[in-house]
Amino acid sequence: MDRQKINRREFLKVAGAGAAMAATGRLANAADEAKPAQTAIPRWRGFNLLDYFSPRPMRPGSRSQTTEDDLRWMSDWGFDFVRLPMAYPQWIDFDPSQRITPDDMYKIKESALEYIDGLVETAHKHGLHVSLNFHRAPGYCVNAGFYEPFNLWKDQEALDAFCFHWGMWAKRYKDMSPSKISFDLVNEPSMREDMNDQHSKRGPVPGDVYRRVAEAAAKAIRAANPNHLVIADGNNVGNDVIPEIVDLNIAQSCRGYAPGYISHYKAPWAFSDVENLPAPVWPGTMGGQYWDRARLERYYQPWIDLAKKGVGVHCGECGCWIKTPHDVFLAWFGDVLDILTTNGIGYALWNFRGQFGILDSGRGDIEYEDWHGHKLDRRLLDLLRAY
Template identity: 60%
Template sequence: MQRRNFIKTTGLVTVGVSMAGPLSASQSQITNALPHWRGFNLLDYFSPAKGSSAGGSTEEDFKWMADWGFNFVRIPMAYPRYLKFDPSKNITPDEVLNFDEKEVDNIQQLVDTANKYGLHVSLNLHRAPGFCVNAGFNEPYNLWQDEKAQEAFYMHWGMWAKRFASYSSKQISFDLVNEPCSREDMNDQFSQRGPIPGALYRKVAKTALETIRSHNPGHLVVADGNNVGADVIPELFDLEIGQSCRGYYPHYVSHYRAPWVWENLDDAPMPVWPGEIDGNQFSRESIEEFYKPWIDAVKNGVGVHCGECGCWRETPHDVFLSWFGDVLSVLAENKIGFALWNFRGDFGLLDSGRKDIEYEDWHGHKLDRKLLELLQKY
């Protein structure tokens, strides 16, 4: 989206709903209802295009993650990747439930390989029937407006819950839909964005929870924060649903010169940390203030995890590490785990393409050792 909307949506000040003030218990006594998951996003099924594999995860990847001390992977999926349909035409409602069993098997194998190395898997619909935070694919309806889209959404989650009915909550969880938000035009990446009405989000999430739990009452379900992942969802506090925040604040740092954010890359102000960017002062205290609603949620019994975090490759490496150390320390002090976007790629630990660091050769890959050591601290 355009920079002005992106910065506005993700916020220069705290967004969300703050709950009760801090409890008297010390930080060390905080208990998060979700496990302290630490790991990575894998982009094997991120694109809706058949045959694409942005991640191409290997068994070695999972072994390295486990050897380095991580315990979690999130798999953001575009639902068309595991369907049979004519990609030369816009997908139709009749095709949205035409599951490709071979691709479903492949995804299950990916989960099994991760589980083999002790990694919990979060299965996420990054593109759900009728909604994606990204453009680039024509949806046949709108998840937040059309009953048929919602029915398809529940059937997709029913399929996945049934497929993994015998798996425990230690092995797998279900992240309902990536970064819900309203859009003026589902196919226009420059649309204004804002939160989904809370009652509507509750209705969709609750029905999805019930559908998933009908196949295994122990299945673990997570909902991404409202308003592109930024806002806590108070409407879900009474449900057995964890919530997932983001680790991109402020976007001046995390998305410096990211081409999908800045119409003119040279308009992006040079990030510093801490300090002033584009007339705004940022510091560790800014991060603490941003996460206060999420921290309050944890203190009041809501399970919280940071499902995505990290920094686009153009941010100076020393600024990135300084900022990210503050983000991770604030999350860790409040028992909130994290998943870096991604493992291999532009935000990643391996093969990020940064031009201002000296990589370590790692079995044919380029390893950002300083980033690895930072992640291992938390």
């Protein structure tokens, strides 16, 4: 069932019935109610692909590598979007046995770029929009585990390298339409005292600082093509709207992970004490807080309000790790998708094949369907396709 078609059908019903109400002035109100909040960009729907997610290249022939079959299946199932969270060390030439240096940032490895070109080209072959994202940017990553010689939010040297890399990608794809390619600046920004310590104090990036970084990168990207589509992930690890950049013609990307008690239940990178977490329920109380659809709507309201101002909004990541009971996951995720879809906001599941995905997730509480040698979570796929 195609929810987008349903929305259009309902809109036409409203518009047709409205002729009889025109004298009372209620037609405009009915049309406004039927119109989704987000109309500035397409309501893209798809998946994150993790080929370039790690700063260390994937082994050749790895089972995790995206195949053309993956992209074909996405397209055949009605999806039209892939997001590539990438780590810049993948395409620079440096000695991996040594700490990376600021000078290394400018040593580009052409062979790595060509490999990424190949995935972009194959995705386009199957009608999929590609959104390039720096999961690890020069001077920042939401995850530690790789030494950064400077701080994107504090050091001009880091910002210069950041803009250099985005300018390179923008020039490489300078002739591509924004219907095919977009540039998602940096994954889940936050301000961390020590860029190389995962546990150092973290909080939102000051708005004026985020604006300075986003504006500089957007300028570098649009120097190659003024029509390039630029996206900025929400502040505070993707959760918060960035009002400071509303006038910069930059779309913004939210997340579909709230509450973390459901989306990241027992995930060791998200909770320090995974054995004593409250059991996830939907709706219900977890960690002393009650969550239901109404609270979820309040969580997304700032994003909906942003979209009503004419800013493009997309949910760049969403989903749930494998330890959450499947029925709880689907009940919660159905509400997430319904709220996003009602407001015209597309989404990208993290990921396609893997622990958050629809193929080979490794969940222990569902019956998989065999899909060309892969294990398919048919219930999750059906839920996604409904939206």
